[in-house]
Amino acid sequence: MTQDTGRHGSYRSRQVWLGVLAMAVVAAAVAVAWVVHASGTGSLLTLGVSTPQSPGLASRGHEAAAGGGPTGGVATRSGNHHVALTPAGVAQAAPSQVDSERPQTITLSSGTTMRVRVSSTASTGDLEIPVNIKQAGWWDGGSKLGDPFGAIVVAAHVDSFTQGLGRFAELLSMHSGDRIHLDSAHLAQTYIVVSAHLVPKTSISSTSSVFSARGRARLVLITCGGPYTRAGGYQSNMVVVAVPDGNLVSQ
């Protein structure tokens, strides 16, 4: 009986082992199928990314990576088996490298400092500046501190029905020579005003130089002003342009 049980038991365990083996084989087969499938996808993706020098090159690189190790060892010139393996250099940014950043605060010539938030252009084409008249908005499609070219555009409300006069009302009395200061997370730059003009609102458009990425690095401040009508509100924009005064400072 015990023998019987034993035999039966070993038969059972053999059966279980066979089952496990079957599972393992199937799992392995599926895994292989998956890897092949993944390889195929990888190759296709690779070929789609850009233009390799020769077709099939990318998939060869891929195989090399997937296979790992010096398996192929396709002969290169001069027996390189004894060449020492040296770590490649990792490129470093030159000390003069500046990582540009959006402005976080603006200090006007009176010494008034305002927080600068990120402002985007709405689908209507309007720049969505902060409702809070104590804050300004930096247009997120424009230049940043440290960029070598283009306009950093900062706009704020001149007034509001509910909050009264805004801090950017100061722009209306600005003139050439006034200084404005921007701070970002790690950079600071002082600017000197070179022009301050009221322009008809209609003269500001998505193609105007006010928003241009071209030309020298500059700060463009915008608010409202000029004639006002009950129906149409302010008819003009006050546009103040300032250029860097001194060097960009890391802080």
Next chain:
Amino acid sequence: MNSSTLTSTAAAAVLVSFVAIPASATGARHALSPTEQVFVLQGVPHAAVDVSVDGKLVKSNISAKGIVGPLMLTPGKHTVTFAETGWTVKSMVHISHASSDVVLHWPADVAKKPVVTVYGNDLAPVASDKGRLTVAHTAVVPPADILVDNKVLFANIANGQFVTAEVPGGTYKVVVAPTGETKPLLGPVNLPVKAGALTRVFAIGKPSNGSMDAIVQVLPLGSAGSSAPGSVDAGSAGLVATPGSSGGVETARPLLVAGGLIGMAGLAMMARRRRTVR
């Protein structure tokens, strides 16, 4: 029962495998399969080089300025071997960026063999009318300035270093000159920088044998930020209107009163809601 058990076990295994593997495959593929884009750049003038990655020949006889790739390699360490008739450079390359350039180039000083430097590519999106320009020093020259349109845009870059900036799309007149000098080591050359793309420039070669040159590579980038505004409405109350304007402060007062009333009504409603909740 015996054979049927086996059959059903196998069937179950198949079922389990098919159900389980695709479910875990996404994660497994992400972790194990090649995901990093690697370009191999041949920055040694007058050489024809064989490139092998992890012991497998990828391409042979690559002349100067040749670019191999993109190869899709797993993050981590790989052996990249460059072989010429007179020398072989076997380099341990650590791939840690989504996109990298592995560059074979001469070091700043005269040497028997070139060296290998890995440059990680910054693929962060840029404003729609700008491109990212990266200039790398991989030539046999002392630290250099990069002059763009006759002005020093990037100062004092040493061999193996780079500088990068976001610039408006367009064509720039570029000169590479020893730091603080204006006599060109390379250029002036007209360099097109495409908006919405990363343009990588590798200065290569030796001025002594007139082999100074540049490898230019371009990769597409996503777009950051919004388009230029068509209007900026930055005021409403007419408090600073120029004399002779209609409306203005007079208009503002009744509206302020109206605004105040709306605000009070809102507070009252909030108070009522709070009571209801309690």
